[in-house]
Amino acid sequence: MQVVALKSSPFSPIHQAPDEQARPAPFAGEPMGVRMHFDRDEEIFGEDEPAQYVYRVLSGAVRTTRMLSDGRRQIVEFHVPGDVFGLDGETRHALGAEAVGDTVLQVVRRSAFMSGGIDGGDTAVQALLKKFHRAQAHMLLLGRHTACERVAAFLLDFQNRSAGSTVDLPMSRQDIADYLGLTIETVSRTFTQLQAADLIDLESCRRVILRNVAALQRICE
Amino acid sequence: MQVVALKSSPFSPIHQAPDEQARPAPFAGEPMGVRMHFDRDEEIFGEDEPAQYVYRVLSGAVRTTRMLSDGRRQIVEFHVPGDVFGLDGETRHALGAEAVGDTVLQVVRRSAFMSGGIDGGDTAVQALLKKFHRAQAHMLLLGRHTACERVAAFLLDFQNRSAGSTVDLPMSRQDIADYLGLTIETVSRTFTQLQAADLIDLESCRRVILRNVAALQRICE
DNA sequence: CGCCCTATTGATCAGCCTCAATGAGAGTGG
DNA sequence: CCACTCTCATTGAGGCTGATCAATAGGGCG
Numbered sequence: 001m002q003v004v005a006l007k008s009s010p011f012s013p014i015h016q017a018p019d020e021q022a023r024p025a026p027f028a029g030e031p032m033g034v035r036m037h038f039d040r041d042e043e044i045f046g047e048d049e050p051a052q053y054v055y056r057v058l059s060g061a062v063r064t065t066r067m068l069s070d071g072r073r074q075i076v077e078f079h080v081p082g083d084v085f086g087l088d089g090e091t092r093h094a095l096g097a098e099a100v101g102d103t104v105l106q107v108v109r110r111s112a113f114m115s116g117g118i119d120g121g122d123t124a125v126q127a128l129l130k131k132f133h134r135a136q137a138h139m140l141l142l143g144r145h146t147a148c149e150r151v152a153a154f155l156l157d158f159q160n161r162s163a164g165s166t167v168d169l170p171m172s173r174q175d176i177a178d179y180l181g182l183t184i185e186t187v188s189r190t191f192t193q194l195q196a197a198d199l200i201d202l203e204s205c206r207r208v209i210l211r212n213v214a215a216l217q218r219i220c221e
Numbered sequence: 222m223q224v225v226a227l228k229s230s231p232f233s234p235i236h237q238a239p240d241e242q243a244r245p246a247p248f249a250g251e252p253m254g255v256r257m258h259f260d261r262d263e264e265i266f267g268e269d270e271p272a273q274y275v276y277r278v279l280s281g282a283v284r285t286t287r288m289l290s291d292g293r294r295q296i297v298e299f300h301v302p303g304d305v306f307g308l309d310g311e312t313r314h315a316l317g318a319e320a321v322g323d324t325v326l327q328v329v330r331r332s333a334f335m336s337g338g339i340d341g342g343d344t345a346v347q348a349l350l351k352k353f354h355r356a357q358a359h360m361l362l363l364g365r366h367t368a369c370e371r372v373a374a375f376l377l378d379f380q381n382r383s384a385g386s387t388v389d390l391p392m393s394r395q396d397i398a399d400y401l402g403l404t405i406e407t408v409s410r411t412f413t414q415l416q417a418a419d420l421i422d423l424e425s426c427r428r429v430i431l432r433n434v435a436a437l438q439r440i441c442e
Numbered sequence: 443c444g445c446c447c448t449a450t451t452g453a454t455c456a457g458c459c460t461c462a463a464t465g466a467g468a469g470t471g472g
Numbered sequence: 473c474c475a476c477t478c479t480c481a482t483t484g485a486g487g488c489t490g491a492t493c494a495a496t497a498g499g500g501c502g
Contacts, residue, residue: 128349135356142363143402181364
């Protein structure tokens with residue numbers, strides 16, 4: 001239901017009410033744009049929809065995806081707090097975007113972002129350069145890495161984007177599989193193998209402790 | 222030897238002499254920047270080198286690559302006449318770039334490109350958006366497509382970038398394999414299969430005639 | 443406590459890779 | 473002009489990684 005409202009206008013009151021003052025702004029200054037909340041698996045925008053807005057994650061996580069008609073899905077990127085997304089495509093979104101878990105976003109008009117960026121974030125060109133850079137690394141991963149290398153790189157990437165040796169994964173195994181171009185079974189098996197080799201510890205299926213970061217890095221080369 | 226000269230200064234006379242007036246500018250107006258020639262397999266810039274210049278292909282073709290220490294290579298993109306490249310990375314190149322065949326480039330300083338683009342080409346943001354879009358499509362290809370789908374998509378892509386049903390491939394099978402995340406043998410076998418199915422005709426190994434575009438598109442979904 | 447959804451584990455299979463040999467084409471030198 | 477060579481492409485045989493199909497286990501929530 002929120003999705004429908006979003007498509008017509010993300011500035012609809014229904015979206016800002018829940019947590020407008022519930023969480024403090026995670027960056028200095030008065031934020032521009034509007035804050036919006038999304039539930040788990042709720043669509044933020046769909047493929048081919050007009051690209052009117054640019055988003056910045058305040059809390060939670062977002063996946064941007066591309067689907068094939070037969071159901072195969074590629075997750076292009078996970079976006080965590082601080083990340084900007086919605087820049088795919090020039091006038092229409094080339095990707096779909098969904099909330100991975102409960103997520104709060106900051107929304108600005110695309111035109112405003114292009115001229116000034118988002119408070120506390122990058123300018124349009126900086127943001128695009130970073131995304132392009134990450135996209136290149138992801139291509140290398142998908143094109144030329146083994147399952148084990150992909151999972152190790154994924155864990156190290158998430159560790160860098162959080163902090164410490166404990167990694168809390170906001171997404172399901174299916175999401176990880178669709179991000180790494182693998183099946184859920186292969187991802188699960190690889191986690192188990194890494195645990196057996198004492199490289200990681202699975203405290204729960206969403207909480208991973210990196211026991212041997214150097215060895216994980218060696219796997220990725 | 223030209224490479225060495227390039228690294229110190231692409232405005233060295235050695236680079237512009239050969240074809241400064243040999244080929245007319247393929248777009249209206251006096252081109253900005255300097256024209257440079259590269260031989261087959263000659264390096265244009267290497268990974269991690271300072272990113273001082275932005276390039277536009279005038280003739281020939283360029284591949285941008287990422288290497289792993291064990292020799293595995295991913296070709297991120299092929300650039301044909303009209304394409305801009307060299308925007309990878311913010312201050313240093315994240316990719317290497319090499320000429321696929323004899324190639325003529327137009328070179329401008331990065332700062333000049335960022336403020337004004339290249340004559341007859343896109344602005345910085347437009348160019349980045351297009352590249353990001355293509356990168357997404359390539360990720361889907363690498364992550365979720367079969368060998369047959371990858372080769373079909375590759376041929377259709379090159380047909381769109383040239384014209385007519387005859388596709389002249391400037392690159393070797395090894396280049397195609399490294400672009401599609403396959404081996405040279407699998408690429409070759411797939412070409413043979415497509416020919417056996419009357420979808421393509423291999424006039425020579427570099428010249429492909431698309432006999433059934435609709436069927437090729439159906440393969441890619 | 444029981445249900446449902448997700449994750450894990452097992453067994454088998456297929457697609458692609460690897461290794462190896464042959465074939466075709468371009469360039470070189472006699 | 474032709475033989476030679478070198479490189480690249482094609483084809484074949486067999487193995488391995490990861491996919492598929494199937495069953496079990498765990499975990500959150502009513």
